[in-house]
Amino acid sequence: MTITESCQPWPAPTWVPDAIFYEIFPERFYNGDPGNDPPGTLPWGGRPTRENFFGGDLRGIADKLPYLEELGVNALYLTPIFPARTNHRYDVCDYMKVDPALGSLGLARELVQDAHARGMRVLFDAVFNHCGDGFWAFEDLQKRGAASPYRDWFIVDSLPVVQNPPSYMTCGGAPYLPKLNTRNPETRAYLLRAATFWLEQAGIDGWRLDVPWKVPIDFWREFRSAVKRANPEAYVVGEVWRDGHMWLNGDTFDGLMNYRLRDLILDYCVRDAMDAEDVDFELDLLRENLGPAAPYALNLLGSHDTPRILTLCEENVDRAVIALTFLMTYVGAPMVYYGDEVGMQGENDPLCRGTMEWDESKWNRRLAKTHHALISLRREHPALRRGNFETLRVFNAVYAFARRYGEDTVIVVFNPRQAISDVAVPLGRLARLATEWEDALRGNRYPVRDGKLWIERLDGCSALVLTARKDFGSHS
Numbered sequence: 001m002t003i004t005e006s007c008q009p010w011p012a013p014t015w016v017p018d019a020i021f022y023e024i025f026p027e028r029f030y031n032g033d034p035g036n037d038p039p040g041t042l043p044w045g046g047r048p049t050r051e052n053f054f055g056g057d058l059r060g061i062a063d064k065l066p067y068l069e070e071l072g073v074n075a076l077y078l079t080p081i082f083p084a085r086t087n088h089r090y091d092v093c094d095y096m097k098v099d100p101a102l103g104s105l106g107l108a109r110e111l112v113q114d115a116h117a118r119g120m121r122v123l124f125d126a127v128f129n130h131c132g133d134g135f136w137a138f139e140d141l142q143k144r145g146a147a148s149p150y151r152d153w154f155i156v157d158s159l160p161v162v163q164n165p166p167s168y169m170t171c172g173g174a175p176y177l178p179k180l181n182t183r184n185p186e187t188r189a190y191l192l193r194a195a196t197f198w199l200e201q202a203g204i205d206g207w208r209l210d211v212p213w214k215v216p217i218d219f220w221r222e223f224r225s226a227v228k229r230a231n232p233e234a235y236v237v238g239e240v241w242r243d244g245h246m247w248l249n250g251d252t253f254d255g256l257m258n259y260r261l262r263d264l265i266l267d268y269c270v271r272d273a274m275d276a277e278d279v280d281f282e283l284d285l286l287r288e289n290l291g292p293a294a295p296y297a298l299n300l301l302g303s304h305d306t307p308r309i310l311t312l313c314e315e316n317v318d319r320a321v322i323a324l325t326f327l328m329t330y331v332g333a334p335m336v337y338y339g340d341e342v343g344m345q346g347e348n349d350p351l352c353r354g355t356m357e358w359d360e361s362k363w364n365r366r367l368a369k370t371h372h373a374l375i376s377l378r379r380e381h382p383a384l385r386r387g388n389f390e391t392l393r394v395f396n397a398v399y400a401f402a403r404r405y406g407e408d409t410v411i412v413v414f415n416p417r418q419a420i421s422d423v424a425v426p427l428g429r430l431a432r433l434a435t436e437w438e439d440a441l442r443g444n445r446y447p448v449r450d451g452k453l454w455i456e457r458l459d460g461c462s463a464l465v466l467t468a469r470k471d472f473g474s475h476s
Contacts, residue, residue, distance in 0.1 A: 032059030091132025206235030255296035
């Protein structure tokens with residue numbers, strides 16, 4: 001039996017453990033202003049490619065805030081909104097402006113203010129390892145060569161600049177993504193001004209940091225200091241796919257995008273690559289690695305960089321539901337990728353970046369209902385947001401754990417394989433809380449006998465989220 005105190009002191013924003021994030025790819029969420037559509041914009045709902053545009057914009061996000069409020073999310077993460085030449089906008093051309101195809105600084109400020117009025121935080125995406133080949137400083141270098149004052153803003157092997165093959169360092173070998181020289185004091189000062197500009201001028205609540213491992217860690221420490229001076233409650237979260245402990249010493253990031261957790265959930269709930277004993281062991285290692293930053297991790301099943309969860313589940317909704325249940329009941333702040341809540345599908349980029357499906361007749365009703373129910377449960381129960389983590393049982397495929405915070409306790413039981421009968425979950429000290437527990441998702445009730453929770457039948461590929469039946473009696 002393992003117990004993790006998941007809310008030890010950690011110098012991070014106090015609001016993050018209570019957050020339920022929603023990631024938006026602005027160009028594909030909703031077209032609220034056709035008047036700013038870029039040339040060649042296609043009708044909504046077409047097949048996404050890496051080149052095409054459908055006209056999503058900031059006005060569209062603002063128009064859909066009531067939808068997001070009703071869903072229950074309370075934090076938004078927007079992928080880049082700065083001027084760029086691509087639909088994904090990770091090729092930034094100016095870090096101090098909003099892409100005209102998305103809106104304006106005034107509209108960005110209005111969007112954040114409206115979100116705040118609805119109790120929602122807003123994160124922007126910091127792309128500080130590289131820019132686009134349309135970035136004004138890189139264009140000057142291309143034009144003036146050695147005479148450009150921006151020569152040292154980039155890592156250039158030879159001049160004049162040549163793009164095929166690139167004579168300068170890039171991100172991932174893409175010629176349209178020149179790498180910024182963040183060791184250069186002038187480049188660094190510009191990027192730090194951009195970081196604080198959006199906190200001060202638009203009122204955002206933090207930054208998600210793109211490919212941070214490609215940037216010197218001392219830059220991120222300076223970045224953190226600048227951000228925290230502007231807003232001590234701003235959230236700084238890094239995109240990290242593997243081991244992230246080097247950024248979690250209290251002086252760099254508040255949290256990490258928890259792709260390692262995603263892999264574990266998929267291996268256990270979707271791929272049948274782990275049994276309960278395996279996943280419990282790996283989760284212990286992951287929590288140890290994250291340390292007191294675990295409750296501040298940004299947990300996810302999918303993003304703009306992965307296939308969609310229902311696609312990975314091969315359209316098996318039961319699999320998607322059990323994975324979602326794990327995400328919403330585990331330690332850390334969960335994030336929903338836009339459209340996953342209604343069953344959108346798509347393989348990796350560009351197909352995972354399709355236009356949001358607003359035709360409700362095409363929604364997967366079970367997934368939509370489950371998202372609403374689990375988000376509501378997480379918001380209702382502090383145990384799911386801030387509680388400790390206690391493993392109750394591992395037995396072949398069956399995995400049971402408890403989250404407890406003060407007087408609030410939630411027990412979660414998973415079975416991603418075939419149905420099983422007569423499952424007994426040892427409760428230890430929790431046996432005193434009640435003599436019966438109720439599944440918050442379906443209403444079924446389960447008795448406590450001899451210090452164990454008894455489940456007569458645990459359906460295949462299912463999960464239970466159990467709360468104590470206070471009115472049924474307890475031993476306390």
